[in-house]
Amino acid sequence: MELLFENARLIDPASGLDEMGAVLVRNGRIAGIFLLKDGFSGEFTHLLPSQRFNLKGRWLVPGLIDMHVHLREPGEEYKETIATGTRAAAAGGFVAVACMPNTKPVNDDVTVTTFIRHKAAMEGSARVYPVACITKGQAGQALTEMGMLLEAGAIAFSDDGRPVKDSAVMRLAMEYARGFDALIISHAEELGLVADGVMNEGRMSQLLGLKGIPSVAEEIAVFRDIALAKYTGARLHIAHVSTKAAVELIRRAKAEGVGVTAETAPHYFTLTEEAVNGYNTNAKMNPPLRTEEDRQAVIEGLKDGTLDAIATDHAPHSSLEKEVEFDRAANGIIGLETAVSLSLELVRRHGMNPLQLIACLSWNPARILRVAGGSLRVNEPADLCVIDVDMPFEVTRENLFSKSCNTPFLGQRLTGRVVLTMKAGVVTHSLLN
Ligand SMILES: [Zn+2]
Numbered sequence: 001m002e003l004l005f006e007n008a009r010l011i012d013p014a015s016g017l018d019e020m021g022a023v024l025v026r027n028g029r030i031a032g033i034f035l036l037k038d039g040f041s042g043e044f045t046h047l048l049p050s051q052r053f054n055l056k057g058r059w060l061v062p063g064l065i066d067m068h069v070h071l072r073e074p075g076e077e078y079k080e081t082i083a084t085g086t087r088a089a090a091a092g093g094f095v096a097v098a099c100m101p102n103t104k105p106v107n108d109d110v111t112v113t114t115f116i117r118h119k120a121a122m123e124g125s126a127r128v129y130p131v132a133c134i135t136k137g138q139a140g141q142a143l144t145e146m147g148m149l150l151e152a153g154a155i156a157f158s159d160d161g162r163p164v165k166d167s168a169v170m171r172l173a174m175e176y177a178r179g180f181d182a183l184i185i186s187h188a189e190e191l192g193l194v195a196d197g198v199m200n201e202g203r204m205s206q207l208l209g210l211k212g213i214p215s216v217a218e219e220i221a222v223f224r225d226i227a228l229a230k231y232t233g234a235r236l237h238i239a240h241v242s243t244k245a246a247v248e249l250i251r252r253a254k255a256e257g258v259g260v261t262a263e264t265a266p267h268y269f270t271l272t273e274e275a276v277n278g279y280n281t282n283a284k285m286n287p288p289l290r291t292e293e294d295r296q297a298v299i300e301g302l303k304d305g306t307l308d309a310i311a312t313d314h315a316p317h318s319s320l321e322k323e324v325e326f327d328r329a330a331n332g333i334i335g336l337e338t339a340v341s342l343s344l345e346l347v348r349r350h351g352m353n354p355l356q357l358i359a360c361l362s363w364n365p366a367r368i369l370r371v372a373g374g375s376l377r378v379n380e381p382a383d384l385c386v387i388d389v390d391m392p393f394e395v396t397r398e399n400l401f402s403k404s405c406n407t408p409f410l411g412q413r414l415t416g417r418v419v420l421t422m423k424a425g426v427v428t429h430s431l432l433n
Helices: 082-091 110-123 146-152 167-180 203-208 216-232 244-255 266-270 292-303 339-348 354-361 363-369
Strands: 002-012 017-026 029-035 052-054 059-062 064-069 094-099 127-132 183-186 235-238 260-264 384-394 413-423 426-430
Touching: 002 029, 002 354, 002 384, 059 354, 064 082, 064 339, 064 354, 064 363, 082 094, 082 110, 082 413, 082 426, 094 413, 110 127, 110 146, 146 167, 167 183, 167 216, 167 235, 183 216, 216 235, 216 244, 244 260, 244 292, 260 292, 260 363, 266 292, 266 339, 292 339, 292 354, 339 354, 339 384, 339 413, 354 363
Parallel strands: 002 052, 002 059, 064 094, 094 127, 183 235, 235 260
Antiparallel strands: 002 017, 017 029, 059 384, 384 413, 413 426
16 A cells, blocks of 8 residues: 655654655555655656645644643543544644553553553554553652553653652652663642642732742752752653743753753743633643743743653543632643644744754654654654644634543634644544545
């Protein structure tokens, strides 16, 4: 079986390629990459019209990888399942996701890790890499059996949703992780300062009369975990960076050679605390939306490579958790299906190089997680994503594949949309006819 994607703008951050050309897929693998500048002019005349896709200049990039999602299965299948979450991932251009362990029960045991992997293999529209807990029950005390969890297929360790409060426990976790050469993902938050805050602390929280979470709560936690990574030599990844101070700490640590990487999410470079105005529970998340100064710092961090990855922190909730008063509403928004549209603004408005943008969504997460994919290479599985950067995308309940629709972008018209996702040669999402 052969398919040819022609007249594409091929963007491959792994090789630095950004050229017009074509990709030939044969038996699930990339069989050839042909560039216009090398004289390629649409050979393969043996192919039927149904095997040729004229992409008319659309971007053809490696299948995207999201290193931070919540799939809610097991335990909260009314919000999302492995099937619906990965279907939403495919619609967003993703061929692989790493799912966080705060399910019910939490993923602190090989039976849960194995369940997720089996379910994903049966029903998943994307590869699923389970992230296991650092501590049993995410209680912040006893460490999980890292060796057994890794053997069962855990890709990394995190107590995401909560920080590891006790520095001695985090130190021990990093020492064990280092022994396994495993990745620790930090949900960086100093709980004492978070207290019962529900949004960013500042002008807006005062105006709305809501309890604030100061940005220094993130700064202190990022500082601690970088210090521990430096001390133990462990591989550390900072999740969902939202503040200017955290960006600066990570920049400095990288310059010093500390083994730290970091991600942010599209909402942190798209929105600010202003979005909470009107007590909009779809703008409630953790960490909270911050100030314009923080937003600009996050953008700078992505542009200069301080922040390696764009992850969605896809966090589905039903109306039961969101259509309540702001104080009581659950944290988080869905993000898989809007990530590309929102991230394209970095190129359109902020002068980010398309190669770098795609690196944040594919090649960099692949390297951090040490998984296959994230690049366009001959003989590798055909993991592809086609993006129409001009196509409007109206975010409506009907247009979303996720079971939940808790997004502040609901009802908005975004620009740019994923029109095809292919995982190992299998089309998992298509708007092309
Ligand atoms: Zn988190």
